[in-house]
Amino acid sequence: MAKLASLKQKYSDMAPRPADADGDEYYPCLYLDEKQMEALGIDAAPRVGTEMSMVATVRVSSVSDSKGGGRSISFEIAEAALEPKKKEPDAASVLFPNG
Secondary structure (H helix, E strand, O other), rough: OOOOOOOEEEHHOOOOOOOOOOEEEEEOOOOOOHHHHOOOOOOOOOOHHHHHEEEEEEEEEEEEEEEOOOOOEEEEEEEEEEOOOOOOHHOOOOOOOOO
């Protein structure tokens, strides 16, 4: 499995900062409509803040590499699956399962 990397960014690195920004950190977002939610088996809307794991097959749809050093890439999501994020046990609970 590929290594997961944080995509967190800071508004302070942007100019200008969006007026409606609540904090300094933000993440890329993915919007799913009702049909896409149904296709992924999301029957009841999860609570805001719920973490889920996503596995997806993506297709590169555009690439930009400017002379000024800015680069970007866009993907089309061809297939995806979602599941509740598994809570990995910490080392102490593995080594000492009875407390």
